[in-house]
Amino acid sequence: MEAADAGPAGPAGPEPVLEAKGITKAFPGVLALDDVSLALRPGEVHALVGENGAGKSTLIKVFTGVYQPDGGELRYRGGPAAFGTPLDAQRAGISTIYQEVNLVPMMSIARNLLLGREPRGRFGVIDAAAMYGEAGRVLAGYGVETDVRRPLRTLGVGAQQMVALARAVSVDARVVIMDEPTSSLEPREVETLFGVIRRLRDTGIAVLYVSHRLDELYQVCDRVSVLRDGRLAHTGPLAGLERLKLISLMLGRDLTEVRAEGLTRFSRAHTRLNGEPVVEARGLTRRHVLEGVNVSVRPGEVVGLGGLLGAGRTETAKAIVGALPLDGGQVLVAGRPLRGGSTTAAIRAGVSLLPEDRKAEGIIPTLSVRENIALAALPSLGRAGVVSDTKVDRVVEIFMRRLRIKAASPHQLVSELSGGNQQKVLLARWLAVRPKVLLLDEPTRGIDVGAKAEVQALIDELAGEGLGVLLISSDLEELVEGADRILVLREGAVIGELSGDEVTEERIMATIAEQADG
Amino acid sequence: EEPQSAPAATSTAGQQVVQSPSGTAAGPTCTLTQFGGTKFDLKTATVGFSQSEKEANPFRIAETKSIKDEAAKLGITNLKVTNAQSQFSKQITDVQQLIAQGVRLLVIAPLNSDGWEPVLQQAAAKKIPIITVDRKINAKACSDYLTFIGSDFYEQGKRAADRMIDALASKGKVAILLGAPGNNVTTERTNGFKDRIKEKAPGITISFEQTGEFAREKGQQVTEQLIQSNPDINGIYAENDEMALGAVTALKGAGKEAGDIKIVSVDGTRSAVQGIADGWLHAVIESNPRFGPLAFETAQKFLDGQPIPDKVIISDRDYDTGNAKDSLGEAY
C-alpha cells in the first residue's frame, strides 16, 4: 500500500510522471487550450473537469499525440516528450480511453480487444482459439459475458465502453487516461470500473479521469484540475473542496449564485395524469430483442424507462419511431395507427427520437451546426421545397441561444464541437420539429453539470407545455427526479411499472432484482 | 428516320477478289496431309467463329454477317459465334471454349497478331485447322494455323499516301488521325503511309498525329483542335472512315468548304463513299470485310485435299470521285 500512502498527494508529492507546461492549442476560430499546465503523479487519480468545450478532450489528445501543441512543453518521466502519433504514446506507456468509443465496429469483439497483441502460435501466426479464450476471460472480469467472435457492433454502447476499457488497461501502462468512461455505464459497471481504477492506483499508475458526474469524482479521485474556456482555473486536492465550490469554479460564477440555484433542475412533483395517451405502443415484439412491450405516454407526462444495459430500452424507443423492423405490435399516435418502418411517418405524426449514439446516429459531421439543427425541420422551413434562409436562421438562433450552444458561429462544422455541444445541437434539431412526443435516449450523456441542469429544466418545461416525454437514462437519480412514471424493462419485456411515490431508486433496483430471483 | 448506312452484304456486289488466286501462288502451300488433319463434312461439323470487336461498326457487321450468311448458304447448321468485345484476353478464352465445345474448324478475326500461343497449342493438338481473317496471327502457317485471308494494311497505308500525294501535288502539310494505340492495324497503316510519303514526296510534311481511336466523335474532336492550332493544314489522313467522317463534321462546323482540306481514309463504308460523292472526302482505300465465301471456299478446298497457300491476299479497291457514285451499291 505504499503508493496509496502517497495518494492524496499535496504539492510535495513524488515527481510527476506526465506533465504539461504552458500548452497552447488553437483550432480555426477557437483557442481550445491557452497556456495550460498540469502535472500527473504516479499513484494518483487526477480529475479533470470543466464545462462542455472547456478543452478537456483536447488536452488529452495533446498528451497522447493525436494533436501537436502550438506552444508549450510536454514532459514524460522526467524528460521532454513529443508523441507524433497515438502509437508512440501507447508504446511509451500512456494508454487512453477516448470519449467517443473508438473501436472498430465490424471486427469481432476479441479482435478489437487484442488488436496488436494477439496470441501467436506456430510460425508467428495468430492462434485464433487462444485469442478467443483469452478475450472471453478478460471480458468476463469486466462483467461482459458474450460470444467474443461476434462483431463488436452487436454490443450495446455500454458494453463497448467496457471493451475499450479492458483494452486500455490490459497493456503495460504508466499512465491511464479516461475521457468520460462512465457516461454509458450502469451503476453496477461503474463499480467494476472503480475497482479497476483503485487497483491501478495502488500499483503506482497515474490515472487522469474526466467526468461530468461529480459524485464519481469524490468516490475515486485524489486531486482535481478545472479547465474553463481553455484555461486552467484551479488545481488542487479534491478532499475538502465543496461540491458547489467546484461547480462555481467550472462555470466561473459566484459561489453564492450557484448555491441559490440548487443542483437538479427537475422541479415538478411526480403526478398521475389521466388524459388520453398521445402515443401508445402495443405489444412491440421482435425476436430475441423485444417481447410484447406496451408503453404509453400522455401529454405533459414524463415516462421513464429503467433497466440494466441491454434490457431493450433503446430498442423500444427505436421501435416506436419505426427505426426497428418488428415481428409484431403496433404504435398508435393520438389513437391512429402509425405506418410501421418509417421514421418519416413517425416524425410527421409528432414522434421524435433523440438517439443514444451521437456519433453514429446523430450528427452529420460534414455539415455545419446550422444545417444540423435545421435538418429534420427543413420541410417546414420553406415553401415548395425551397429553403427560406431567414426562417432557418431564426430557428437556429433561437435554439442556439436557448440551449446555450457553444460554437464559433452557426457555420462551424458540427464535428468540431465538443461532445456536449454536439448533444445540444441534436436536442435543438428535435425541438425544432415541434414534436408531440419526444423520446430521449440518454439525453444528458456526456453533458456538463451546467448543461445537464439546463437540459433537465428543458425537459420539465417541455412537459409543462404539454409535450409527452419518454426518458431513457442510465443515471438513476435523473430518472427518478425527472419521471412521473417508470417502466422497468428486463430482457426485452416490461417487468414492472412504478408511479407516484413508488418512483424511487430503491424500488427500481428492487424490481429488477426481484424478477431476477423469481 | 431511315438508317443511312444499312449493310448490303447479301448481294454479291462487292464480293472479295483474291489478289493472288489460290494454287497459283508462288509461296508455300499446305494440304490436308501436310497439316495432319482428317477429312470431315463441313455441313454436319461444329464450326467456330471468333469475332474480335462488337458488331457495331460497318466493317465488323459486314464481316460477321458474311460468315453467318455463307454458313447458312452452305447448310452449316452448327456455327458457334463468340465476340470478344475488344478484350484480347476474352478472345483467347472464347476460342479455347470453342475448342472445348468440339469445333472442327475455326475462323478467327484476331484482335491482335501476337499472343496466340495457348490457343494454337490446343488447336494443333486436336488438329483443328484455323483460318484467320482480316488480321494475321504471327505464327507458322500450316502447322500453327492453316492460312490467312485478308488485306495488306501496310499496302493500304501506302496506297492512301499515293492518293494524298496526288491530291496535294507532292507538297503541303498533312495530319494523321491515328487508330487505337497498340493496334496492329494502326501501326501498319501508319508505317505504310509514312514510308511512302518519305520515299515519294519529301515535300509533304506530317505535322500532326493524334489518335482518334477509330471513332467518329474522337475524330471530330481532334480535328476541331487541330484546325484551331494548325490552320495551314492541307490534308488529313484518317486511318478509318469513321474518323474521316468526324473530321468532315468538324470542318463543316468550322465553316470550311468541301475540298478545302483533302481527306483520304481507309475502309470503304457506304457513308465514306457518299462523302466522296459529296466532295468532302478525296479518296477512300477499301478494306473488304466480306470474308465468308472465301473462308468457307478455302476450307472446303483444304478438306478436299487441295493445296492452300499460306496467305490469301485480297485485292482491295480504291474509291475516288471517278467511281464513287457508281460504286455506292458495293460499299458496305
Place this chain on the structure above:
Amino acid sequence: MNREQASRVLQQHGALMVLGVLVIVGSLAFDSFAKPENAASVVVSSSFLAIIAIGMTFVIISGGIDLSVGSLFVLGGVLAAYGSQYGALVALLLPLAVCGVVGLLQGLVIARTGMAPFIVTLAGLLGVRGLMLAISDEGATTYLVKDRAFATLGQGEVLGLSYPVHVTIALALVAMVLLQRTGFGQNVYAIGGNEQAAALMGVPVRRTKVYVYVMSALLAGLAGALNAARLSSGVTILGIGLELDAIAAVVIGGTLLTGGAGGITGTVAGVLLLGVIQSLINQVGSLTSAFQQVVSGVFLALVVVAQRLLSKAQRLT
C-alpha cells in the same frame, strides 16, 4: 471441415451459393459446359483476374480502391516479355520491381497526403498506361518471349491445370492466412473498419496502407508477367477495364466497398462467377455482341441482388 462449418461458409458466402447454382444449371443446360476442357479454360482464364482481385481485396478491405491494376497488368506483361531476352529471372523480376515501385509511390501518396485512393490510382491508371505506351513505341512494338523457361511458367501443366492456376491457389491460401492470422491482416481490417479508431488503437495506419497498395501492384504485375508467359508475348492492348472486373469480383464476393469486412474465398468465388457467366454466354453461341452485353449486365445485376438478399437473410437469423 465438418458439416456445420461447411454450411456456415455457404451461408456467409452468397457468391459461392450463386456460383454453385449457376454451375449446376449450366451443366444441365449445356453438354459441353461441364466438360473438363471447358472447366479448365474457365479456371485458367480466371486465374489472372483472381491474382489481381486478391490484391484488390486487401485494398478494398482497408477502405481504399485501386484503379491502376489494369494498367499495371499490361505494363507487367510488356516488361516481362522485354525482360525475357535477358533470361527468365529478369523476365519475372523486372515487372515486379517496376510495378512494386509504382505501388509504393501510390501508397505513399495516399498514406501521406490523405488524397482519395480513387483519384490517386486513377492517375496511376493513366500514367502507367502512358509508360507502357512509351516503352512499346506507342504500342506498336510487341516484345516476344524468347526464354523457354519463362514461357513454361505460363504454359506448363500439372494435373491438367496450367501453372498460373497453381500459383493462384497458392497465393489465395497465403492471402487468407495473411488476412486472418497475422497482425498485418488485422490492421487492414481495422483501418477499413474505422481508420480513426485504428490510429488511436495504435495501428500503423500509413505503413499498412503503403503495404496494401504495394501488394496490389505487385500482384497485378505478377499476373501480367504470367499472362505474358502464357501468351509468349507482351501484348499491349490488354487490361482496359480490368480494374472494374476486379472490383466487381471482390464486391460480388461479399467484401464491403466501404471497407472493414470481406475475405478471399468470396473474391475467388466472385472471379469464378464472372468467368462462368462468360462461359455460359459462349455456350449459347448465337447471341450478337450487343445481346451478350445485355445478358451479362442483367446477370451481374441478378448476382449482386441475389448475393445481397442472401447476406441480408443470413444477418437476420
Place this chain on the structure above:
Amino acid sequence: MAELTQQRAGRVAVLKPRVFAWVQDYGVYAAVLALLLFNVLFTPHFLDASNFRTQLVQVTPIVIVSLGMALVIGTQGIDLSVGSVMALAAAVVVLYLGYGWLPALVVAVLGGAVAGAVGGALVAYVGVQPIVATLALLVGVRGLANVLVPQLVEFRNPGLIALGSSSVGGIPVIVLIAAALTLIVLFVVRRTTFGRQVVAIGGNRQASELSGLPVKRVLLTVYVISGLLAALAGVLATARLQASDPTSLGMFIELSAITAVVVGGTPLTGGRIRVLSTVMGALLMQLLAATLIKHNLPQSWTQMVQAVIILAAVYATRERGTR
C-alpha cells in the same frame, strides 16, 4: 511579453489553416488560370474566339454529366453508368426522330431517367453498393443501346442538327444549356430541401434516417437525375456529331466526370457538393486535353502528363478522406 508572443502564436495558428482552406476552395480556379496563361504564351492561335468556343462545346457533355455525378457522389455513391446512358439516349433519339426532334429528345431523356431509376432502386431499396449496381448498368445499358441501334446512324433532321451547331449571340446553344443546368443544380444544392437532404445522407445515412429524411426516395431521385442529365448530354453530343453512335459515345466519360468532381474539391466520401468547382474541374481537364493535343504530344506523354496534373490539382484541393 511572454503573454504577447503566446497570443501571437495563437493567432498565427488560427490563421494558417485559413490560408490552407482558401487554397483548398479555390485551387481549381488557380489551376485553370495557370493553364490558360500557359496556352496564351505557348499555343498559337489560342486567343481566337473560335478556340474558346471549341473548348466550351467539347466540354459540355462532361459538364452536364459531372453535375449529376456530383449529386451522386454527394450521397457517398458513384454512378459508373453515365457513359452507357449517354449511348442509350443517342440510340433512342434517332429511333424516335421520326416524330420530330423534341419528342425524340423527351423520350431519350426519359429513357435515361428509367436507367437511373433502375440503378437508384438497386442502391436505395435493395442495398447493392453503388459501384456494382451501376457497373451492371454500364455493361447492360450499352448492350441495350447497341441492340436498339446496332451501328452508327447518320441523320439529317434539321432541328436536331441545329440544336448541336447553332449559336445565340455567338455562344453555342449547347453551352447555354449547360450553363443553365449548372445554375439549376447550384440552386437545388444550395437552396432546396432536397439539396440539403442529399448532403445530409452522404454525411451520415443512419442519422438521416433517424431524422426522418426520406432517404431511399432521395437516393432514388439522385440516380434518376444523374440518368436524366447523362441522357441529355448524350442527346446533345449526338446532335453535335450529327450521327448516333451508341458504340463509342460516352466511353470512359464516367472517369472524366468523377475526375472533374474530385478535382473540384468534392470529396468521394460524400456529405459535400461543390457545383461551380465541379464545372471548373471539367474545364481544367478539357483545357489540359486540348493543350496536349494542340502541342501534338504522343499518347504516352499525354497520359503521363494528365496523371501528374490530376494529382497536383487534387493535392491542392485535397480533403482528408478515405476514398
